[in-house]
Amino acid sequence: MISGHAKESIERIFFKAAKSRLTMSASDVCEIVPGAQAVPAANVVVLTISGMVFRLLLILQFDENDSTRDYFIKDAVEREFREVFLETCNLCCGAVNQELIEYFPDLGMSTPYVLDARCMSYVTALKPDLLASYAVTINGTVALGATICVCAHAPLDFDAEVSEAEDSGGELELF
Template sequence: MIGPQAQDSFERILFAAARTRLVTDPQHACEIASAPDDSAEGEHAVLLTISSMQFRLLLLLHIKDDEATRAYYLGEAEGVLADAFMEFGNLCCGAMNQHLLEYFPDLGMSTPYALDSQCLHYLRELKPDYLKSYALTIDGAVRLGATLCICTSSPLDFVADQLTEAQESTGELELF
């Protein structure tokens, strides 16, 4: 069971990470709205996990391989959109991980991997304690989806402080 304060804290941590790490320029806006839990905003999903002794957090970022998304994340470069986007997903998850380390010192984070977005329909099989999807619009043109799925092994509740500029990381490498 995840308490209401922890639910709010996980959501705020995700929003702060998305707004700073899923954009290619800090001046670009990232608007976030709730979406139906079974919606998938794109044909590809990038899956990242953060695990602790108390919980397992899965973050699925959904992308469409369309012209606006390719232009935003690839620019003029040739390449596979999912591969380029995995770096942004990794930065987003890393920012979440860094903030969560203040409350859970035993965290581990996976490397990102790409899945078909249809996997979203199977998240309920994990019997999550928290499952919520969001629609993200970046710079007014790029549409992404994000799904936060959290499974716990014991009751969990905490209050995350407000993020400040000083707490935001520049993406340095952490060794475990």
């Protein structure tokens, strides 16, 4: 139900969003290895983008270890790790949503929620049309897992033009 163009487009959109929104600084290096088994993690953050023809789950696996905690709260020491990390994950999903809205104008996005990583074994119960996992490494020290799960309710075919240019995704616009 999902064309090859659509699968490649979703991957390109995710790569751009992860590289621009999961990093805390423009100089940080974000490496994404597709097809890799997700990193061992204690928890997952689940975000959903839903429309009339599909539901996309962006699942980010993380372990709240010293390197991950230090990376995400280095400039926000007065804030809790989970608060900063969930906000960062939400920005990443929002960037994916902004790219997809060009092709699917009626999309909604959930707030992030945290689950135990053991729930990952149940993702296949959703009978996804696309299930892809990635290993995400930031600055060689922060290891995250990412899974994209797409359930299509109708044939899904689009070819996204994804530029590497910096966008303003996730920022509020005032009118």
